[in-house]
Amino acid sequence: MSTPRPEHVVVIGGGVVGTTTALSLAERGLNVTLIEHNSEAAGETSHANGGGITPAHAEPWNAPGLLGKLVRNLGRADAPYRLSPVALPGMGGWGLRFLANMRRERFLANARNNIRLGLYSLECLRRWRERYDMKYRQTLSGSMQVYFSRELMAESVQFRRELLQGQAVIEPIGVDEVIAREPALAPVRRELAGAIVFPDHESGDARQFSQIAAEQAAALGANLMFGTAVKSIRVDGGRVQGVVTDHGEIQADACVIAAGPQSPGLARPLGLRLPIYPVRGYSATFEVDRSEVLPTLPMLDTARRFVTLRLGERGLRVAGLADFAGHSRRIVPRRLECLLAGARRLLPELADELVTEKAEVWAGLRPVTPDGMPLLGETRVPGVFINAGHGPMGWTMACGSADLVAARILGEPAAVSLKEFEPGR
Numbered sequence: 001m002s003t004p005r006p007e008h009v010v011v012i013g014g015g016v017v018g019t020t021t022a023l024s025l026a027e028r029g030l031n032v033t034l035i036e037h038n039s040e041a042a043g044e045t046s047h048a049n050g051g052g053i054t055p056a057h058a059e060p061w062n063a064p065g066l067l068g069k070l071v072r073n074l075g076r077a078d079a080p081y082r083l084s085p086v087a088l089p090g091m092g093g094w095g096l097r098f099l100a101n102m103r104r105e106r107f108l109a110n111a112r113n114n115i116r117l118g119l120y121s122l123e124c125l126r127r128w129r130e131r132y133d134m135k136y137r138q139t140l141s142g143s144m145q146v147y148f149s150r151e152l153m154a155e156s157v158q159f160r161r162e163l164l165q166g167q168a169v170i171e172p173i174g175v176d177e178v179i180a181r182e183p184a185l186a187p188v189r190r191e192l193a194g195a196i197v198f199p200d201h202e203s204g205d206a207r208q209f210s211q212i213a214a215e216q217a218a219a220l221g222a223n224l225m226f227g228t229a230v231k232s233i234r235v236d237g238g239r240v241q242g243v244v245t246d247h248g249e250i251q252a253d254a255c256v257i258a259a260g261p262q263s264p265g266l267a268r269p270l271g272l273r274l275p276i277y278p279v280r281g282y283s284a285t286f287e288v289d290r291s292e293v294l295p296t297l298p299m300l301d302t303a304r305r306f307v308t309l310r311l312g313e314r315g316l317r318v319a320g321l322a323d324f325a326g327h328s329r330r331i332v333p334r335r336l337e338c339l340l341a342g343a344r345r346l347l348p349e350l351a352d353e354l355v356t357e358k359a360e361v362w363a364g365l366r367p368v369t370p371d372g373m374p375l376l377g378e379t380r381v382p383g384v385f386i387n388a389g390h391g392p393m394g395w396t397m398a399c400g401s402a403d404l405v406a407a408r409i410l411g412e413p414a415a416v417s418l419k420e421f422e423p424g425r
C-alpha cells in the first residue's frame with residue numbers, strides 16, 4: 001500500500017534535528033511548519049555542543065564495563081561519567097534497559113548501526129554544504145583522539161578496528177607525528193603516548209548550522225514559528241489532526257516530534273512511551289588572545305573524555321562530562337572546574353586563559369536512549385513520527401536522520417535501513 005502524501009507536516013523542535021528535518025521535508029516539496037518555543041533555532045542541546053561530526057565515534061556510551069566505572073565514581077566530582085544517587089529512582093525501566101544493552105554483542109550491534117547512520121549523515125551534510133554553500137565555522141581536516149597511555153592506545157586501536165570493520169579510516173600515529181599535525185600539543189610532548197587520527201571526521205558550530213538549515217527551509221517555503229510552544233498533539237479518529245500551541249491550534253495530517261530531551265512529554269499523552277533520559281554535559285567557550293597557540297584539529301582527550309573545538313580565528317570550546325542527574329541544567333561549579341582542569345593539562349600554554357572567569361559556560365541535556373540509538377520513524381499512532389534520542393551524537397547523525405525520516409513520511413525507499421531505529425523497538 002503506498003503512503004498518502006501528507007498535506008501539511010508540523011515539525012516540533014528547532015534544534016539541529018528538527019531544523020534539518022524541516023529542510024529535508026521542504027526540499028521534497030512538502031508544506032512544512034517548524035515550531036520552536038525559543039526565539040531562535042538551537043536554543044537548547046544544539047546550542048554549544050562539542051561540534052564534532054565523528055561517525056567513527058558513534059558507539060553508545062554503555063560499553064561493557066561502564067557500570068563498574070559509574071559505581072566506582074559515585075560521588076567523585078572529577079569523573080567523566082557521574083551518576084547522582086538522587087537521580088536513580090527516576091531512571092526506573094530506562095536504567096534497566098541501559099544496563100541490558102551493555103552486553104557485548106548488543107553493544108557492538110548498536111554501535112555499528114549508529115556508525116552506519118553517522119556515515120550516511122556525513123554524506124547528507126556534505127551534499128547540503130555544497131548545494132547551499134553553508135558556512136558554520138567548519139573544519140574539514142579530520143579529528144584526533146589523543147592518548148597519554150600506550151596501553152590504552154593499543155587497546156583502543158584494536159577495539160576501533162574491530163568495531164569499524166573497515167567502514168571508516170583510522171590512522172594511529174606516534175608522538176612526533178602528533179606534534180607535526182597539531183603543534184599546539186608540543187608542550188605535552190613528553191607525556192603523550194600517541195593519537196588516532198580520523199581523517200574523514202569534521203567539526204563545526206551546530207547552532208549556526210541549525211540556523212542556516214532553518215533559513216534554507218524557509219527559503220524553500222517552510223513556515224518557521226519561533227517563540228511558540230506545542231502543548232499537545234491532537235489525534236482524532238486514530239489520526240493526527242494537528243497540534244495545540246500556546247498561540248492556538250494548527251492543523252496538520254502528520255507531525256514529527258524532534259524535541260530532543262523533551263520528546264517523551266509530548267508523546268506520553270498519546271500512549272507512547274519514548275525511552276529518552278536527559279544526560280547533562282557542559283561546555284566552556286573562550287575567545288583567546290594568543291590565537292597562535294590554539295589547536296586547529298578537533299581533539300578528544302581519551303582518558304578524561306572531553307573534546308576541544310576550534311571556532312574561527314580566536315575561538316576555542318571545551319566540552320564534555322556526563323551527569324545522570326535528571327532534567328536539571330544547573331552548572332555544578334566543581335564539574336565545570338574538572339572540565340577546565342583537563343583542558344589546561346592538555347593545552348598548558350593556554351592555562352591562563354582557560355579559567356571560569358573568561359569562559360562562556362553552558363550546560364545541555366543529551367537525549368539518551370537505553371540502547372544508544374536514536375528513535376527514527378513512525379509510531380503506532382498514524383501520522384506521528386519521531387526523530388529524537390540522538391544522545392551524544394545528534395550533530396553527527398542529524399542530516400542523515402532528517403533525510404531518512406522525511407523519506408519515511410513520503411514512503412520513499414530508505415537509503416539506510418530504519419528497522420533497527422524504529423521508535424517502538
Ligand SMILES: Cc1cc2nc3c(=O)[nH]c(=O)nc-3n(C[C@H](O)[C@H](O)[C@H](O)COP(=O)(O)OP(=O)(O)OC[C@H]3O[C@@H](n4cnc5c(N)ncnc54)[C@H](O)[C@@H]3O)c2cc1C
Nearest residue numbers: 013015017037045046050051052230260281393394395396
Ligand atoms: C556537552 C555536549 C557536547 C556534545 N557534543 C557533541 C558532539 O561533539 N557531536 C555530536 O554529534 N553531538 C554532540 N552532542 C549531542 C548533540 O548536541 C545532541 O544530540 C543534539 O543537539 C540533539 O539535538 P535535538 O535537535 O534532538 O535536541 P535540541 O537541540 O534540544 O532541540 C530540541 C528543541 O525542541 C524544542 N522544544 C522542546 N519541546 C518543545 C515544545 N513543546 N514546543 C516547541 N518546541 C519545543 C526545544 O526548545 C529545543 O530547541 C553534545 C551534547 C552535549 C550536551
